Amino acid sequence: MPPKAKAAGRGRAPAKRKLAEEFPPGEVLTDTGKKTWKLGAPIGQGGFGLIYLADEDCGKPVGAEAPYVIKVEPSDNGPLFSELKFYMRAAKPDLIQSWMKSRKLKALGVPRYWGSGLHERGGKRYRFMVIDRLGTDLQKKFEECGRRFPRKLVLQLGLRLLGILEYIHDHEYVHADIKASNLMLSHSDPNQVYLVDYGLAYRYAPDSVIKEYKEDPKRCHDGTIEFTSIDAHKGASRRSDLEILVYCMIQWLCGRLPWEDKLQDPLYVRDAKIRSQENISEFLTKCFSSQDKPAEIQRFMEEVTSLGYRDRPAYDKLRSILQAGLEAIQAKDDGKLQFSPPVGGGVAAPAPAQVSTRVPESLQRPGGVFGDSPLSRPQALPSFLLARLGPGSHGVTRGPCGGPSSRPGSTKQKGQCLSPSETSVPASPFEVQLPPLMTDRCAPVFGHLRLRPVEVTSTSAGFLREPIGSAWM
Numbered sequence: 001m002p003p004k005a006k007a008a009g010r011g012r013a014p015a016k017r018k019l020a021e022e023f024p025p026g027e028v029l030t031d032t033g034k035k036t037w038k039l040g041a042p043i044g045q046g047g048f049g050l051i052y053l054a055d056e057d058c059g060k061p062v063g064a065e066a067p068y069v070i071k072v073e074p075s076d077n078g079p080l081f082s083e084l085k086f087y088m089r090a091a092k093p094d095l096i097q098s099w100m101k102s103r104k105l106k107a108l109g110v111p112r113y114w115g116s117g118l119h120e121r122g123g124k125r126y127r128f129m130v131i132d133r134l135g136t137d138l139q140k141k142f143e144e145c146g147r148r149f150p151r152k153l154v155l156q157l158g159l160r161l162l163g164i165l166e167y168i169h170d171h172e173y174v175h176a177d178i179k180a181s182n183l184m185l186s187h188s189d190p191n192q193v194y195l196v197d198y199g200l201a202y203r204y205a206p207d208s209v210i211k212e213y214k215e216d217p218k219r220c221h222d223g224t225i226e227f228t229s230i231d232a233h234k235g236a237s238r239r240s241d242l243e244i245l246v247y248c249m250i251q252w253l254c255g256r257l258p259w260e261d262k263l264q265d266p267l268y269v270r271d272a273k274i275r276s277q278e279n280i281s282e283f284l285t286k287c288f289s290s291q292d293k294p295a296e297i298q299r300f301m302e303e304v305t306s307l308g309y310r311d312r313p314a315y316d317k318l319r320s321i322l323q324a325g326l327e328a329i330q331a332k333d334d335g336k337l338q339f340s341p342p343v344g345g346g347v348a349a350p351a352p353a354q355v356s357t358r359v360p361e362s363l364q365r366p367g368g369v370f371g372d373s374p375l376s377r378p379q380a381l382p383s384f385l386l387a388r389l390g391p392g393s394h395g396v397t398r399g400p401c402g403g404p405s406s407r408p409g410s411t412k413q414k415g416q417c418l419s420p421s422e423t424s425v426p427a428s429p430f431e432v433q434l435p436p437l438m439t440d441r442c443a444p445v446f447g448h449l450r451l452r453p454v455e456v457t458s459t460s461a462g463f464l465r466e467p468i469g470s471a472w473m
Helices: 079-090 093-102 138-144 151-170 238-254 266-278 280-287 295-305 315-328 383-389
Strands: 028-030 036-045 050-056 068-074 113-121 124-132 134-137 183-186 193-195 454-458 466-471
Touching: 028 113, 036 068, 068 079, 079 113, 079 124, 134 138, 138 183, 151 193, 151 238, 151 315, 238 280, 238 295, 266 280, 280 295, 295 315
Parallel strands: none
Antiparallel strands: 028 036, 036 050, 050 068, 068 124, 113 124, 134 183, 183 193, 454 466
């Protein structure tokens, strides 16, 4: 019997990584350029590090208005090291200033990199990085506004993000984890937005040579599941960032995405995204009331969907689409971001989806969740695995929470999956169906779960019990 698959962690990083110890205010750090920085009070905590107010070491305590922050992690942790590579290559102040000057921009939402180094304390080594201090994040603003932004604001944010992404992409990187909690307002200018957290940033074109489109085990399933692009598990591309931006704009307008009720089921989310691109108009009708469906969002999504893996996005065309949306509501990008709930005439939020405890009909027929899509014809599970599954288990089903089911007749607690006897899936004469290994746009999305996409198991009606192997979908 093959070894059991490793259990997935809840976060993006392995549990073995250590948390940084808190340094006292006044601690002085020296970067690789021999410049000294003084720490102030800690103001936040990342996954495995701390964030401090900071300033140049000038003999004075670091005050509440310090212009910098320093991120500190134990030196053997990985996230800050990965993020640091992006900042050193693409976020130096002179690079950003040169880009802004060449394009006559007043601002660019990429935090500037000011220095980094290693620091020893108590026999332990820590890695640190100095960047601009920023303000509150957009997720907090989103919640304060009742989980809906007005249409003008969404289009303004889209325009700003296009500028940021164009800069990042032209410097050989994609971000891969765009979302409201990774967008922060400037500390000094509430009308300027910055894209942060480059721990998942992917260098898709080192030395201007685009990487081959293939599975990268080091990148599998990175991101945030509700926004992650369809092809992210193979190494994100420029189109991936733009696809994520579309999902963000739709969520900001509607309040939620259609698949948010089943984020615990990565396959369901992946399939829903594939279907959304096969019929964009129908997808947007599900998100918006018919009279409020923004034409510019459909045009933007169609343009992004048409891109190939190697294609350079037409950023100017995408900007013109969003600007046309502003004109349609008799607005313009006046440089001011008004964070307030939409009032009259705004985009209607869809009715909250109900979590169904019934196995979807699409899983009860030979076509599986993909139906008859020419992009994803199913294929039969090998006979040697069918033999392991046993009789009465040819109908493929999934529990509503994507985990182990209860046995028939057991007393289930709230939130548990259905038992095989309680599903409406009869035993069927066809073999268990799995989609083939798909390429390009039909790649699965698994967010940050870092799991093999399909666990082929010894089951009754397809519920997980004893892992016997793996298969890629």
